[in-house]
């Protein structure tokens with residue numbers, strides 16, 4: 001459980017995080033979503049006591065990070081990949097970490113196995129691919145078997161296989177009952193990874209809700225309609241003041257649910273070949289909620305390059 005109340009961080013004239021309040025529950029993956037520069041890393045650093053808030057407060061399981069007796073047994077974090085000493089093997093890197101944090105050496109082989117690095121444990125970590133480095137970083141975060149895990153942009157730069165591995169791994173950690181908080185500027189990725197979202201823009205909270213609610217609340221709910229006599233149906237819907245625009249061979253209708261559209265078609269004797277509600281994408285939801293916040297459109301441009309996630 002992570003709880004932030006009125007969290008604020010100012011660097012000179014830059015308000016990186018402003019009066020941010022949210023909570024992150026155990027047993028699910030919570031996405032921390034916002035475009036580049038929104039304040040995600042700053043927030044994560046404050047959670048981990050690496051930066052002091054200008055105002056407000058953030059606690060892990062009711063305590064400030066600095067007051068945790070065994071921090072690594074409570075919270076594990078992956079902030080940046082490739083921070084390992086290049087001439088160390090994965091195993092010796094983790095052994096050194098375990099020793100300096102008074103964790104049992106036996107845990108090293110366990111975490112190597114959990115992240116699937118046993119076969120390369122004695123290889124030089126400097127030669128690892130980004131995906132392998134991420135796995136090593138995750139192994140380090142898991143050394144103390146913590147209940148709370150923080151990942152800052154863990155899929156950045158990974159290939160599709162690496163992205164899938166990370167996504168499945170986060171689900172597994174959440175299924176084990178852990179609190180998993182993962183930041184990303186990629187909306188499509190978060191739609192597949194997180195069941196809960198904390199959305200920020202320009203350092204401020206925009207929304208906290210389930211991913212499903214976030215999309216449902218903000219997206220344009222439309223119904224796709226196909227008919228061999230689409231013209232009369234379009235005219236009737238427009239006459240009723242319902243918005244309907246041509247799309248492909250059919251119509252995209254908004255502002256009227258599929259039952260009502262079916263009734264209208266029946267009343268004017270138009271046969272239907274398709275009547276299907278369309279689920280809005282997270283991109284649409286993001287657009288809708290953030291309105292004209294310029295910084296968001298920057299984030300959306302990146303997200304638009306990803307495969308659509310409906």
Ligand SMILES: Nc1ncnc2c1ncn2[C@@H]1O[C@H](COP(=O)(O)OP(=O)(O)OP(=O)(O)O)[C@@H](O)[C@H]1O
Pocket residue numbers: 011014015016034035036037038039040041042043185
């Ligand atoms: N140490 C610092 N000194 C001055 N300004 C900073 C510092 N760290 C962050 N900032 C500023 O605070 C704002 C938030 O940055 P932050 O890195 O937290 O955002 P982010 O959402 O993590 O973005 P990204 O995905 O690009 O890392 C930005 O305007 C950034 O330039």
